Amino acid sequence: MAERTFRLYDTLSRTVKPLVTVEPDHLRFYCCGPTVYSYAHIGNFRTFLTSDLIVRTAQAIGWRVSYVSNITDVGHLTQDDVADAAGDDKMAKALASKEGEQFANVWDLARHYSDIFEDAWRQLNLQAPTVRPRATEHMREQIIAVEDLIRKGNAYETPTGVYFSVDSFADYGKLSGNRDRENLQVAVRDVVQDDNKRNPADFALWKKDDKHLMQWFSPWGWGFPGWHIECSVMAQKYLGDTIDLHGGGEDLKFPHHECEIAQSEAGTGKPFCNHWIHVTFLQAEGEKMSKSKGNFYTVPDLLEQGYSALAIRMALISVPYAKPHNFTLQTLRDCQGHIERFQECDRRIAAAGSPEPAISEGHELAGLYEEALEAMLNDLNTSVALAKTLEGVKVILRQTTLAGDEAAAAVWFLDKVNHLLGIVRPLYVSLAEEAASGSDEIDGKAIDAWIEERQAAKKGKDFAKADAIRDKLIAAGVELRDTPQGVEWIRR
RNA sequence: GGCGACGUGCCCAAGUGGUUAAGGGAAGGGACUGCAAAUCCCUCAUCCGCCGGUUCGAAUCCGGCCGUCGCCUCCA
Secondary structure, eight states, rough: OOOOOEEEEEETEEEEEEEEOOOOTTEEEEOOBBOOSSOOOHHHHHHHHHHHHHHHHHHTOOOOOEEEBBBBSSOOOOOGGGSOOOOBHHHHHHHSSSSGOOOOSHHHHHHHHHHHHHHHHHHTTOOOOOOOOOOOOOOOHHHHHHHHHHHTTTEEETEEEHHHHHHOOOOTTTTTTOOOOHHHHHHHHHTTTOTOOSSOEEEEEEOOOOOOSSSEEEEEEEEEEETHHHHHHHHHHHHHSSBSSSEEGGGGGGIEEEEEEEHHHHSSOSBBBBEEEEOOEEEETEEEETTTTTOOOOHOOOOOOOOHHHHHHHHHSOOTTSOOOEOOOOHHHHHHHHHHHHHHHHHHHHTTTTOOOOOTTTHHHHHHHHHHHHHBBOOOHHHHHHHHHHHHHHHTTTSOOOHHHHHHHHHHHHHHHHHOOOSSSSSHHHHHHHHHHHHSOOOHHHHHHHHHHHHHHHHHTTTHHHHHHHHHHHHHTTTEETTTTEEEEEEE
C-alpha cells in the first residue's frame, strides 16, 4: 500500500497536521473514557465514535493500532473542574440519589453503569479497545507516580493531601491556553479548601480522606487519588512514555488534559503526547445535552423506540467531529432509511449467491471507496465519506439484477466501507439473527399461506380482500413485494 | 471577562480562491403495480446572514455588523 497521510486537527498546535507516529505504521492512541456514575448518553458516544473512526481509518491505510480507552470507576469530586479536587464525590452522590437505592455500594454502582456503557459500546459497533483499563485497578501505579513526583520536587504534601505544583512546570497551560495564572487562581480560590497549597492553582494528586466511600492506603494515609493521575499512569503503562495521539471530549482540554501533560512530562522528562484531538459537544434538538439537565438520549432508549443501532451510529457521525452537531430525531429517521437501503443491497447480494468480494480496477465502486477513504484521511470528513457510501449504494441498487462480477464488486464495496465506517456490517448478522429469532412472531409457513390466499384473491379480482391480507401482514412486520418473479416478503 | 465554532435550497449538510455550488431527506413528475410497497429515472440554490474591501476572479481571503451556539463552570 502506498504511503498515506492521515491529517487531523491538533489542539496543541491549533492546526490540521499529519498524524505522525513514533513507530512507523503503529498508532498508539489513548482516549479518555467515561466516569461511570450514571447512564452514558449519545453525546458521550460522539467522542468514542470519533475515536473509533480514527482507529478504523488508521487500519484502512495499513497501520497497526494500540488503542487504550479507560473507565473511570473512582468517584472523584464534582468540583474537579478547577484542577483542584474539592466538593462532593460523584459516585457518593449517585449512590445517595433515588436511582442509587438499588445498589449495595459504590462499587456495585460503578460496575452497573460500566456494564451498561460497554453494552452500548458494542451495539454502536465500536471496536473493542486493545486495553480498557480501570482506575481502581491501577491504584499501586498511581501511588508510585505520586511518590515519584514528590521526589522530583513537582509535588508536595499538606495536611489534606498531595498537590502538584503548577509553578514547577513551565508549560502548564500550553494545551488549553490558560496561561493567565492570575485568572486561574481567581477561579480556583472559590472552592479551594486548603490554605497550605503553595499556589491556589495547584491540583490534587492524592486526597487524604478516611471517610471516603472508596479509599486506599497510601504513604499519606487513607485516601484516594486525584482525577488526573489515573490517565497519566495508564497511558504510560500501556502505551509508553510518549504516545502518538490522545483524545477526549472538548471539556477535557482543561483541566484534565492540561494536568495529565504536567504530571506525565514532569515524571518522565519526555513529551507526553504528540497530537491532541478534542471532540465538540453534541447538542440534541437544538439544546445542549448534559447529565445534570437530564435532557439526554441514551442508546437503550433510542433502541427501544425502534431505531437500529446502526442508524444511531450513522446519525452521530454524519457531521464531522469538530463541528457543532445538533442531533435530531429527523436525522435519525433519515439514517434509518439509509440503513434499510444497505439491507436492500444485502438481499440482492444474497439473491446473487453471496459471491466472494472482488473488484476490477477502475470500477466505479472502487473509485467511490477511494474518495470515502480520502475524505476520512482529511481530518475525518465523515459527511463526504457518507455521501460517497450512499452514492455507491445507488450504483448497486441501480442494477435491476445483481449478478456475477457486479455482485462481487458490491460485496467488496460494502465490506470496505463497513471496515472504514462501521455502518453496514452488523446488518448481515442482524438479518441472520432476525431470521433465527423470528419464531416468536408469525412464522414463514403462515406467511406463505397468507400470500397464497392473497394471490387467489387477486386472481379473482377481490382486491379488498387482497389488500386486507397485505395490511395484516404489514401490521405483523412483514412487507410484501410483488416482483415479476413472484411475491417476496421480508421482515421489517 | 477569556477562548472558540457556526450562519449554504423547505430541512440536514459538503465545499475555504477559478469549469455545471457534493450527498441525503422532503416535495413534484414519470416507469413498474389492480392499487400499493420496494426499486429506478427526471425536476428541485445563477446563489452561499448583511455591508464594505482585497483580487482578473470569493460561498471561499480581510474588516465591520447582525444572528445562533459551545468551552472555560457536573459534563464526552
